[in-house]
Amino acid sequence: MNTHDLSLLGWTDSLAAELPAGTVPARVARVDRGAAEVISADGHHHVKYGSRVRRASSDDPVALPCVGDWVALKELPEGRHELEAVLPRRTAFVRGGVSRTSRGGLSGDGQGQVLAANVDLVFVAEPSMHATDFADLGRIERLVALAWESGGTPVVLITKSDLFERGLDDLLADVAAAAPGVAVHAVSSVLGEGVALVRDYLAGSRTAVVLGPSGAGKSTLVNALAGDGVMETQLVRAGDGRGRHTTVHRELIPLPGGGLIIDTPGIRRVGLYEMTDGVDLVFADIEALAGACRFGDCGHDGEPGCAVQAAVESGELAERRLESWFKLQREAAWMAGRTDARLRKEQQNRWKIIHKEMRRSGRNRP
Structure with a gap:
């Protein structure tokens, strides 16, 4: 044994x-x-x-x-x-719960799902190219916000960099602007480029989880780190250069030389859950601009003297980035409301049970 x-x-x-x-x-x-x-x-x-x-x-x-x-x-x-x-978790990457409605749609239920626990690092894996566009900056912002909220340190990995013919430096700059204060690295697991750098993050007994969409090359990266075919992978599809993901479960893998990594299936939807500082940290540039707004409670949506809107008009701040900030702020507020409503309902149910037991005990007294 x-x-x-x-x-x-x-x-x-x-x-x-x-x-x-x-x-x-x-x-x-x-x-x-x-x-x-x-x-x-x-x-x-x-x-x-x-x-x-x-x-x-x-x-x-x-x-x-x-x-x-x-x-x-x-x-x-x-x-x-x-x-x-x-045992008590030191960190936990939690996404907002999602349930299917009677009409087939998706609805947040106020509950969460823990994807990984006790992780020191969250590797956000985003392929350098999709079938029709480049890296998804909105998805990166969302995952980095959840990573900050988890208590782990986010690191963005732009994978399959060998498939990106030109403009990689510009892409990395765009990703860095979408994740202020977060390290961003280009990785090609096939060529071995950037793999040693990723391994250095896992010195000693540090644990990382790799998160990203299907076809981002997560399992290929895990295999490169582990030095063995521990996770099943498939060849890239012809036509769009994307891999077909085969990971169907999350798994903790000790690495030779120290460190552990958690491979995950591709994530289709990542809802926010009980956000406190995560969104603010991802949008630190907007928070900094907001300090110069005329009104302290400026919503950056048409108020006079709004420094954030002025930055958009001047080109200092991308309009896409402000729209992403609005979207995540609204979602975080909505999920907080759903969570509060669920907790109130659970508390009411507990009191009903207690009162029912009290009445039954009273009836049973001699």
Whole structure:
């Protein structure tokens, strides 16, 4: 049986202090409908969720174990293990919950989904070219906002740079303008360009998650970092140069030489969730301009003396960027309202249950 030094997986004294008595620690490598593949000191285990975890997650999907989580395992009499508890997360990349309406549309339900936990870095992978256009700056802004909100450090990787014939420097400059203060790198996993630079981010026991659309080359990058074909990939499609993504689950992969990386399926929709500073950090340039507006509560939408609108008119600020800021601000506010409404409803339901139990107890008194 393979053994593991848990410190190389990110285990710390602070986590040890949270471990319930009579349990052993493990890190979640993969989840699958009420069970998880975990890595503990004595090897890999397939474990089912205990009743405590099932109850917690039934009230809030964010409490579900996810890839990257540290968990407590309890050994059962028959010798197998059960997932007893999820230890407190240091960071968590959470996207807004999405449910399908009766008419087939999508609707935010105020709940979230954790895509990865306890990550130090969020690699936002965006292919340098699409079938009809260049890198999607709006998607980059959205993912970087969620990355800042997660507590991890975002890094933007412009992948498949070998397919970009000319103008790569201009593209990198445009991406850097869309993500102020965030490192931006061009990567070609096929040619090996930029791979060593990405590996340097993962020195020691640091953990990164790779997020991006299908065909961004995430699994190819993971394979290049791991030095082996650990994730299945397919050849690029003829005609548009995009890869056909085959990753269908999130998986934590320890890398040779140290560090861990979480590969993910392509993300079709990424909703914001409980935003505090994420959007402001992505749009730090707009926040800086807003300081010169005539009114402190300027909405940058036609008010007199608006420094942001003046910057758009002068060409200092791209109109696309301001429109993206409006969109994310509206979505963040809408999701906050949905979350508040859900919490109020849950609180009302809890009180109804309590009152019902009180009335029943009163009827049962002699």
